Amino acid sequence: MAPTKSTVFSGIQPTGELHLGNYIGAIRQWVASQDDCFNILCVVDLHAITIHQDPAQLRDACRKTLGLLLASGLDAGKCLLYIQSHVTAHSELAWILNCVTPVGWLTRMTQFKDKSQTQESVSTGLLDYPVLQAADILLFDTDLVPVGEDQRAHIELTRDIAGRFNQLYGETFRLPKPVIPTVGARIMGLDDPTNKMSKSILKDTPHHGIGLLDAPEKIIKTCKRAVTDSGSEIIFSDAPEKAGVRNLLSIYQALTAKTEEEVLADFASARGYGDLKVGVGEAIVDHLRPLQERYREIAADTGYLDSVLHRSAEKARALCETRLAAVKEAMGFLAERS
Ligand code: TRP
Numbered sequence: 001m002a003p004t005k006s007t008v009f010s011g012i013q014p015t016g017e018l019h020l021g022n023y024i025g026a027i028r029q030w031v032a033s034q035d036d037c038f039n040i041l042c043v044v045d046l047h048a049i050t051i052h053q054d055p056a057q058l059r060d061a062c063r064k065t066l067g068l069l070l071a072s073g074l075d076a077g078k079c080l081l082y083i084q085s086h087v088t089a090h091s092e093l094a095w096i097l098n099c100v101t102p103v104g105w106l107t108r109m110t111q112f113k114d115k116s117q118t119q120e121s122v123s124t125g126l127l128d129y130p131v132l133q134a135a136d137i138l139l140f141d142t143d144l145v146p147v148g149e150d151q152r153a154h155i156e157l158t159r160d161i162a163g164r165f166n167q168l169y170g171e172t173f174r175l176p177k178p179v180i181p182t183v184g185a186r187i188m189g190l191d192d193p194t195n196k197m198s199k200s201i202l203k204d205t206p207h208h209g210i211g212l213l214d215a216p217e218k219i220i221k222t223c224k225r226a227v228t229d230s231g232s233e234i235i236f237s238d239a240p241e242k243a244g245v246r247n248l249l250s251i252y253q254a255l256t257a258k259t260e261e262e263v264l265a266d267f268a269s270a271r272g273y274g275d276l277k278v279g280v281g282e283a284i285v286d287h288l289r290p291l292q293e294r295y296r297e298i299a300a301d302t303g304y305l306d307s308v309l310h311r312s313a314e315k316a317r318a319l320c321e322t323r324l325a326a327v328k329e330a331m332g333f334l335a336e337r338s
Helices: 020-033 055-071 089-098 103-107 110-117 124-138 149-169 199-204 216-224 240-256 260-266 273-300 302-331
Strands: 006-012 037-043 080-083 144-146 177-179
Touching: 006 020, 006 124, 020 037, 020 240, 037 055, 055 080, 055 273, 055 302, 080 302, 089 124, 089 302, 103 124, 103 149, 110 124, 110 149, 124 149, 144 149, 149 177, 149 302, 216 273, 240 260, 240 273, 273 302
Parallel strands: 006 037, 006 144, 037 080, 144 177
Antiparallel strands: none
8 A cells, every 4th residue: 555645734924925945945845745745835814914914915915825836836736725714624723722722832932922022013813823823734634844943833832732632632633743944955035144035024125035026137136236255265165254155056056956066167167256146146047937937827817726726725625624523523512413
């Protein structure tokens, strides 16, 4: 018998534009593993509204995120690609899990503390954010959750909530494991190679990173502005002052799938960092061109995107129905019978 595939759950915020760091660090891995794993990719609009969102922008960002994931090569037949708010089980399970989660577990989350400091008024939803995240993951038989280091605490919390529920009401949830990428696999900001490329920084600082839909001229321009060091040596080095050059080389390497030696050979005749930056920019433009073309086709055909969304939501609902019913049964909710 063929071994059963691992179920891998990822939540993607529909805020800001997907960028090259998201693509190299996550999206490409989902595409590459879609035959071997059951990848669930949920566009988490219910999480997005824990901070005020402009309605038109939210709607647009959801479509765009989905279109970009499809254009990147994710196959909606192999993985499950859907919008969180289309599946009411997320909110329903979140409420139930709220009732087994002590408030103290939430007030001590560092992400809550950080985010609440930047808000004038903090919503209850922001505090409750990790419980909704736990519901996302626990609705399915999730084995693995690939996340950045900043999300580790939320996955630990998910395990704690699941454990507590299982203890109170009997074995109901499978405990998921976080998968945290190694430091080298991260793409850093082009304006600041000590900081991970991030959607929220990109929103206000256009030369921080490369949006997946950026025009070729903009990509080259952003690369030309990339922060490097005062030297001229093009080498893979972990020295702190070489972080900028290393980041550019890593991007080039990830997109061309070359070895470090081959990458350095490509830049052997470069005259300084100027040539390096243009070379990396051109590699990005070449790599994103087919993705951008597919995206334009998908975006032009609204019926196609709508039908993918509808079929995926149906599939997601069917998959989490049994788990939600088991939870309600375990807790003693009276079943509705016809
Ligand atoms: N909190 C995650 C982030 O900000 C997004 C997210 C929501 C998520 N639900 C999830 C990630 C479930 C992994 C699993 O990146």
